[in-house]
Amino acid sequence: MTDVFDYFAQVDLPTPTLSDDEVRRLFAEVFGIDIDVQALGSQQDQNFRVFACGSAEPLGVLKLSNPVFSEAEIDMQDAAAAVVADRSAQVRVPRIVEGPRGPMSAWWESSQGRIHARVIENIAGRTLTGSGYLSSAVVEAMGALAGAVSLSLADFAHPASGRVLQWNLQHAARVIDTLLPLEPDAAVRGAAHRAADAALAALAPVADALPVQAGHFDVTDDNVLRADGNAVPDAIIDFGDVCASWRVGEIAVTVSSVLHHDGASPETTLPAIRAFDQLRALSDDEITALWPLVVLRGVVLVLSGRAQVRLDDENLYASTALEREFRILEQAASVPLAVMTATIRAALGRRSRPDRAWTGPQLVPVVGPRVELDASTESPLNDDGAWLDPTALDAAATAALDAGAAAVTVPAWRAQLTGTVDPLPSTTATIPTGVTLWLDQPAPLPPGEVVHDGDALTWTSGDETVIVTGMPVGSASPVLPSRRRLVLRRAAGGDVPPLRVSPSLAAAWRQVVGDPGAALGLTAVPPPADDALDRRHAVLAEVQEHYYAAPPRIERGWREYLIDVDGRVYLDMVNNVASVGHAHPHVVTAGARQMHLLNTNSRFHYRAIADYAERIAATLPDGFDTVFFVNSGSEATDLAIRLAMAATGRPDIVAMREAYHGWTYASDAVSTSIADNPFALETRPAWVHTVDAANSYRGRHRGADAEKYAPEAVAVIDELAASGRPPAGFIAEPYFGNAGGVALPDGYLSAVYAAIRSHGGLAIADEVQVGYGRLGEWFWGFQQQGAVPDIVAVAKSIGGGHPLGAVITRREIADRYRTQGYFFSSTGGSPVSAAIGMAVLDVIAQEGLQENARVVGGHLKRRLEELAGVHALIGAVHGSGLYLGLEFVRDRETLEPATAETAAICDRLLELGVVMQPTGDHQNVLKIKPPLVTTRASVDVFVDALDHVLTTGF
Structure with a gap:
């Protein structure tokens, strides 16, 4: 039999501790190369990364095996490595390095005795x-x-x-x-x-x-x-x-x-x-x-x-x-x-075993009707933010008892949102392991061993153990009290489930301990299979993408929160569509009330459309007196372009590169973001002319040189006019959204608007992203530039999540559209849309949301700038108010975009309960556009999570 190591014959394994000098000397003597060494760690061997003297390229890893290991064992290690390398081509495995005297594997006679040394390839990584x-x-x-x-x-x-x-x-x-x-x-x-x-x-x-x-x-x-x-x-x-x-x-x-x-x-x-x-x-x-x-x-x-x-x-x-x-x-x-x-x-898809059956007596014989409450994500109990109320369940249970119920229950093993009083930071433990119970009358427990500990009672009979929490502290009675919230959990073999577990463990816990509802005579109902994502993929076009490869199924929103079907709460830091917060009661009430009254084709005569048009026009400078209503930002920018063409009788439009304006024919034509369309630039129609993206951080002109963008854009407009093709208009976001909220250089829009107007063209402001107070200091993005456009296109935020867009201009420009035929949008500005739009304006004014964007956004930006001082991956913090961009770069000099890192950061943030997405042509900027109701506490949760991700990895 081969003589091999037996741990139990020699428990203590002191590692070799040869000095660097001795290692260098022996290496040169045995292998014929003078080296530099870099010590590496090991539990019971001694390892070094070795370099030929003066070289920065590693020669390999020198492994000095613990002297207790035999030559046969060392040979086995090398043979096994060779077999894996040969049979698994996709796996990189280091081999013994060849030196000037052959394979670099030999026994050394050292100051600590005979030690085996071998040099293994230093493979990259x-x-x-x-x-x-x-x-x-x-x-x-x-x-x-x-x-x-x-x-x-x-x-x-x-x-x-x-x-x-x-x-x-x-x-x-x-x-x-x-x-x-x-x-x-x-x-x-x-x-x-x-x-x-x-x-x-x-x-x-x-x-x-x-x-x-x-x-x-x-x-x-x-x-x-x-x-x-x-x-x-x-x-x-x-x-x-x-x-x-x-x-x-x-x-x-x-x-x-x-x-x-x-x-x-x-x-x-x-x-x-x-x-x-x-x-x-x-x-x-x-x-x-x-x-x-x-x-x-x-x-x-x-x-x-x-x-x-x-x-x-x-x-x-x-x-x-x-x-x-x-x-x-x-x-x-x-x-x-x-x-x-x-x-x-x-x-692994193996056959699951049945849930543990109940073998004891019925714990609480209930005489009379029972009511089961639904505390899950979609339950009406959670409407209007009631899920944050710790008394909501008790109130519902009391109402049911008052109405004649003998017992009220909330089932175990079903996601429970109601009573989530501390939603952030997010937790995955959302599945209750116990059945919640309210009794109309006290109920004695059946015979069994009863132990009291604080507010918990443990009842045991035979193989069954039930833990009841919520008992009066100090009580020694084996009687369950009435009109008190009790939670009953089953234990098995000493395994007691926590009050809540994550969805990934819930089924297994249920299998092991069983359903506590069975102790009350309740019939267990298995949770339905969730095939919504598969069905979506089957019936929607592939190009209609969704966030994340494995997205949570979101079924409720409230303020800056999103809640999935499992009851997990996420912080929404990207959703400017829900401008005044998810499910705002004033917006919901306005829409529902108008639905009760009338919703119809906008060609009908009703008051709401006029009320709403006046409200929007009043937020703009004098002269903006005519409004068109549509259903989306794409339609709004498309219509704005058509208005400019109709008003001037010209076909040509000048647009800023790297921008996104929509997916309709005209809005897509002026969109040149390669993130949205990799072939954007080479597939532009002849009537679209582009100027440089005025990005002072990443563009062709940076820092103080960004002042060059405006005269260069003016030159493009002048050259078009000189060539006999004076443009109908110039379209740009007044705050560069696609780049992650980068402010345009000071004076840019004033100069370009003046140039376009000098040739009879019109200035179009695409306010779809920033309109309505998001910038904090300014209600409209163009106000930051001190410039006034001729046509304003806006959507997203103005409907608070409802499909609503608008184009606002002067009467003489709007009247020229008659030369193109007629315009109508069946549901643009419909009674319901108008009511919702007015409600959004109400909320912004009444709750001071523009000021909230300024204050909370300012705090958020300062905290992000502090992170930039700690984490080298952060290249810049862009934006204003609650319209910010955090740009990640691999090198702050070359600005190499950290595209893969940004995607990974977003995925890790989702695991921590924060919804965030990348933007920009290089997809290396976090687009930070939360609902305007977002609080200082919530943005702190976001920054803390981001700091954690950047510190611990992604």
Whole structure:
């Protein structure tokens, strides 16, 4: 038999500690190259990155193996690496470096005895070392790498594969038994003991049936690399733990290494498990064993790491890992094994087991009618922001009891929004595990053991345990009180669910503990399958996109909040369409009242359209006396262009490059944003002429040189006129929205408007994005420039989410449109639209929303500017009021746009409960345009979340 290492024969493994000088000397003597060295960390080996003297290019990684490992074991590691490299071409694996004297692998006679040294290729890339955030794509890729390794080594055999390592999870029980008595910290010892006992008990029934094979068994965040520019890892290093063990241990080790990362939880490891299973299908026994092995890996890491530090307190690699290793254990043990195993089965599409049945007596025999309240996202109970009222449920229950109900319930396992009094920061724990109960009369519990603790009562009979919270404090009675909110949860085998869990764990918790409603004789109703996204994809055109690859299903809005069907609350920082906030009661009431009265074709005669037109005109400078109503911003800009053409009798329009004005024929024609249309510039019709985007941050002229944009635009207009094609008009956003809220250079519009008018053309202000007070200091965007256009197009905000747009101009310009025929919009300015439009103006005035935009927006901008001083990725903060843009760049000198980073930041923000999207031709600017009712507290939540993302990763 090959002589191999046995951990239990030598528990202490002090790492080699050769000095840099000795390493350099021995390297030159044995391998024939003079080198510079850079020390790298290791638990029990000694590693260096080595460079030929004077070179900045790494020669490779020098690995000095712990002297306890035999030559056969080292040969096995190299052989396994070669097999994976050959069989998994998509995986980058380092090989032994060839030196001037052959392969750089040899035994050194050192001051610390005989040590094996070998130089492994330094393949390009960075590990995931540290506790920064790992995206689901990265976690998935880690699982795929583990699966590729396991598949490659399925039939790998080597005489040394039977070595006994402390990391081999087959030996976890012995390792724990060896190290646990040596752990001096009682709290650590207790946590490790409890977790290990539970895991070993769950593992025992299947342990003997688990398949065994050779594996890497260390495909962890420290040992995978992603190349620069790659979002996900594609390389594996360090085959030092190769041995034969349970096959499922490969993914268990990988999963455990995810758990200490920022934002990680047991549920966030599921992409890795699914990816592994797709390559290396897990048997039912392996699924049963998987999470217990993750827990045991955590226990072994904690005990081994702490033992290593006690042995070698100068081992920085081991000492700095202690905190993250304990976090791995905490996270692994944070969800009961049975619950996590059921979650994994569901995630892999395996047959789910039935929910635990109720076996006890009916807990509360109710005589009389029962009423079930709906507290979910779409329930009318939550209208008008009532979901934020902590008394809303009690009030509804009391009303039902007063109306004759004997009992009122809110079911368990159904998303509950009502009573969410602290919506921010957002939480995913929205599914109640207990049934909420109000009784009209007190009810004694059936015989059983009853224990009181504060406001909780625990009733146990046979295999059933029910915890009732909401009892009078100090009560020792086994009687449930009347007219009091009680919550009943079931427990199973010592596993007590928290009051609320995330949707990803809810089904598994329900399966393990059962439905508490059954204790009351209620019939459980399984939640319906949510196929809304699949149906959307099936019936809508692909080009009609939606935000996010895996979007939450939003079913309610209130002020600056959006709420999904699972009851999770998101902060809406992008939705300027809902200008005065989602579901504003004044706007809702106005629309509903008018619906009761009349809604019809706008050709009919009714008062509201005149009232509304006067209200809009009154917000504009003198002379704007004629209004057209349409249904959208695209229609508004399209009509504005047609008005200019009709009024001047000319076809040509001048537009600013990189702008977006809409999707109708004319509005699309003047839109040159390549983010919206990659072929925008080369597909413009001949009547569209463009001038440079007047972007003082990223454009052709920057900073003080931005003053050149205006005379250059004037020159284009003059040249067109000189060529015999004087333009009908010039269209631009008065605040450069598509670039992320970049202000135009001072005096730009005044100069360009004067030029267009000098040749008989008209100035068009596209106020679709910024109109109606969003800039804070100014109600209209053109006011910031001190210029007055001839035609104003506006939409989005003016309807507060209702499809409403308007074009406002002078009577003489409007009258010339008769030369083009007639105009009407069936529902533009309809009675309901007019009523809603007036209500929006009411709210802006009555609630001081322009001032709110100025004050809250100013605070937000200052905080973002502070972030720019901390995070180099932030290139600039643009905008004014609540119309801001945060531009991300990879280099503040070259302004290389951080496009991929911006998308990833938006995805991470969504995970934290903040809705944000990119904008700009390079999609590298956050478009920060929240509802105007947004509060200082909410924008602080946004900035704190953004700071967290930029600090911990995305």
